[in-house]
Amino acid sequence: MLSDFEFNLQHQLSGLKALSNISELAKVGYRFVGTEGDRKSIEFMKKQFKSYGLDVVELPIRVPTFEDEKPLLKILATGEELECIAPLFSPSTPPGGLEANLVLIGDGTEEDYRRVNVRGKIVVLPETTVGFAKFWLGTFAERAAQAGAVGMVIIHPMPWPYRMTMEAGYSNPQKRFCEQKLPAVCISAIDGLKLMHAIGKGETRVRLETKNLIEERDSVIISAFRRGTEYPEERVGIIAHRDSAIALGANDNGSGSGTILEIARVLSQTKPKRSFEFISSTAEDGATVGAYKYCEVHKEDLVKNMKALLDIDMLSGAVVKQIEVGHWPDTEPIKHPAWLLKMVDDVAAELGYGFGRLSAMWGVPEEGRFIDIGVPATVLWANDDPYYHSIHDTVDKVNPANLKAAADTIAIVAWRLANSKIKEEGER
Template structure:
């Protein structure tokens, strides 16, 4: 009996050694979340993918050769990860825009150049440019225009800005411009020259209008030169400027999203989507916005494809284009897959550079919080519980929100992101690579958890519930500002029932 007990203990001990040794050789913990964390935190492929995308492809304006190259590259990357279902999906974009050249020169009282760049969807100036006196309209409020009066007619208007130091100021910058443009057009202005919100001559590009040309030329000026102009005006000098903007605008263009699927083992018809936008503006190389998160999506796909067992639901990876020009890629995806929205269990979007993920925006749906917290428990010691119940117009979750699909957007530390946002300085060297790897692990744990959870994290909302959410979160006001509310009202966009 003692001998048999000794043999039994020896066998159990030997088996334990065998399996622990096998686990050590495989280098992967048994728990899927631990395995994802271990592999993604030491990933080198995410760095090389980002370097290639930024340094060898570069800026990726939708409709440009660079953007088309990036689509081909992304397809190759997903296929190289072993994913069998990879495709490009086309969509229509009503207008694509790009800058060819931008110049400004002060002619009076002294001659000196001013560094400028056109705002996206700015109207071009006539050949030879616009030469006009400049008029200071302060922050562009109604009282500022009343103060300027008839002096604004035929003038180049100087529009002041605050230094960008928070996401709140960034959103305010976007939200104020459409109304200012309408006032300028009504007042007969020749053009708008806005001060850069970044110091030391840094220029960047924001969209002035979604998919349509603005009614007049709009340019961004280097902050220091802009302030020189205002000081000349304060000194009582008359200032005349020549502004030349040469832009390319094309109607009704075809563009492409990249889609890759890992089929679910039990419910392959149900989809959890992880997305980021592949396009960028062309001033920098689109590293923070949003190349680093393109590399993140591809690396998460690579790791999930290598794991067994696969999640219950299909995980779909979407790299959208047309985002910077007005969220056209994700809108096109939702339109093409509208009949399948009931089968979309969730959509997750990452679009705020490489700042550390602190939680997720729940798209105005507080009821999603318990499930998200449960799924993220394996990374709870990374301080990722800062979930918010806000909703907004601004990234590729928006059309999923309008369709009532549970949608999550990564909340990220903004400080490393804001100085280079949409700027000529948005290059590979600005990315925090360690934070990027960590973010990839957080997103992978979340997406796998969403896809493998027995129950969905929440139902698809009907149109009435979506309408209540839009009103409660203020998204309805944002939609009016951006001239897209009518599409919702006419049921041309969003859930119809």
């Protein structure tokens, strides 16, 4: 049952103020790690944290970034240009682009390449589910390259293209990229129909041009602390990544960043026994290498002193959920602690909210990196946003009621963790 103090916390938290934060971040545009947008979002997050009286600490990181110019996919027989998006970390075409014939290749399995000659051609792969089945393009591209293909076109099952990634989809950062990549673009289901119609008429020749920059760049992970009154070294962590794979990134993850700021605004005025650490991370999009580096640097301290980590990522999908177990192809299942998931659900129920549960079948957000080193962690994650990684991920689609529900729940869970005898909650 909510205490009077917790009821007051809930009363102070505002979904509309969280939405205002999201609007400011969306104005920045493309916020991928190491870009100008990243620099501006760092300034914004630090300014807000400092205005709440929090102690701000930065962890420098150096990781690959990706910037691109508008790509081109043109059906040469008609001159029609199709709207397309280049995947993260996909290579550029040769200067001036490349011209080649298209060939359908099914799901892009080894068996598909044994039955179809793709040498010198651009392969076309449809995503055959409503989800994002080919989001991790690395292994698909490597198979195509090994078979002699010169490019890829992926058809997304939505009426718009989205930003995929040329990463392999492994947890281990050392295995992040395959040895061979291909120039690639993603197109919408609507333009996919146009492309299929052209192929059916024998108009298979296209021009593909991408101009992409991939290089190592510097950024920071921001930690903002509200120090505890009795056990300041011990703390509860709340994390949200600020980077976006494409502009405007209002839901992914402006929603998490805007909400963590609102939680920080309110909790900064409290006097917890343990500290709160609000973490604004980057380099999440892709294989969560920012959180990996953070955990690598601070592992000993985190294992000893961070009692739990609460992740906020994409709050405006259909249903906000907690992950029960997550899967990467190169690791054992990542089991999220039942006691912490239950605590979040119980607090949400006290507040009149409810969150779902899911098993993440290919990758988990940043809380997985904390679980890997032994820190109990969970995430509020609405992973079924149809506008994911598209230019339609805009502020008008973010529901402030979702922000309010997440902020209320996370703030009160964090408060209880910071002030309770943790072992009574089931912690190690």
